[in-house]
Amino acid sequence: MGDILIVDDERDIRELVSDILKDEGYTTRLAANSGECMAELEAEPPSLMILDIWLKDSDMDGIDILKIAKRDYPGVPVIIISGHGNIEIAVAAIKQGAYDYIEKPFNIDQLMVVIGRAMETSRLRRENVALKRREAEPAILVGQSPAFKAMKASLDKVTKSNGRVMLSGPPGCGKELAARYIHANSGRSDCPFVSVGSASVEPERMEEVLFGRESPERGIEPGLLEQADGGVLFFDEVADMPTGTQSKILRVLVDQTFQRVGGTEKVRVDIRVISSTTRDLAVEIREGRFRQELFHRLAVVPVEVPSLDERREDIPDLAEYFLETFNKAQGLPLRMLSDEAVALLQTMVWPGNVRQLKNMMERVLILGEAKGTIGPSELPGTESPAPKEEGRVVLSGSLATLPLREARELFEREYLLTQINRFGGNISRTANFVGMERSALHRKLKSLGVVTSNKQGGRIAYLDSTAG
Missing domain, CATH: 3.40.50.2300 (Response regulator)
Structure with missing residues (x-):
């Protein structure tokens, strides 16, 4: 008992x-x-x-x-x-x-x-x-792209240490999930994972939220640092932390002790700190909004979390994972994406990254049909503005005003760039999909003024050399 x-x-x-x-x-x-x-x-x-x-x-x-x-x-x-x-x-x-x-x-x-x-x-x-x-579980990372594998390899290395990690990347790319993955696979997995939304806490209350408070009327009220004792404290968007609080957090990182607001005695904690940011902290430091000493303390191990654009090959696996998750967690119908829908997802623009893809899959299951495969027409933002006749393609305004030769070149250029991005820069897979020999595809790209740039994270980026 x-x-x-x-x-x-x-x-x-x-x-x-x-x-x-x-x-x-x-x-x-x-x-x-x-x-x-x-x-x-x-x-x-x-x-x-x-x-x-x-x-x-x-x-x-x-x-x-x-x-x-x-x-x-x-x-x-x-x-x-x-x-x-x-x-x-x-x-x-x-x-x-x-x-x-x-x-x-x-x-x-x-x-x-x-x-x-x-x-x-x-x-x-x-x-x-x-x-x-349990809310943090399962901390599952999904993907097979080179950019994803490089990130996961870095995360696996830091799980076995207590080093402080700085996760950077655009909004919605999965920085908190990466932090939870580190925690779930570390020696602190049985202890709390406490997340601090640096941007969501009012600056005048930040110290009270972190350090807790003591008062004659209410006694001792532990803050998030004490709640995270033994586990992980995750600073989400650390660049939004007030400058006054930054100096006090710096002292906590040095000796793992602090005083509650209104208190006089030191409180000792054992925590691992993981931080995330969407901003360039070098710029924040130059502008005087972020302390350089704190940056060096927090960014012992920097890890870049790739955007969804950098890992388009993972979109099919991610979409399938989200569809299965919503079925199990919310009882939404279990449906699969058609090949056409998958191809369309891989060519779309994703400013909201993985979070946007997740939200789209949930919306499709809630508003879509109760069964059957998910087709392109069910994907939000892809609805046709007007009905099409069978076998007829509706041209965009820009293509419709060009001579045939220019329109064909523009279409081929955009089509091939889209497919190359879809397959993460893999020329062999692109050539196989479009039905061309690899050498023929290279010649076609050259004739259209498309040239290769440097390799980054295993992907080959293709640029239009004729673009201004």
């Missing part, structure tokens, strides 16, 4: 409470002074601690132990007991974070009620942490 640590300098009290709790199915540990108490806490934090406020032959009293327990073991509820009770002591204990206060001689039934409530609170907290971890 739970492990309860009983701390009292009176042997009879310790053993009496222990026997009663054992009869109720609990396991117990006993400590007669502050030294034994701290040794038990360090060996294994209990599910609950019952703590006498006055301890003979001890270096610390109950309030001192309570402060340390709430600082280093915030998830452990503490019930204070005392034979010299008064309202001031009770208030002081509650302010320091005690779950409740009971005077000696206490009623056993009353004690069991308080213990039951405290254990339930502890259980709910643990379940909440577990729920947050």
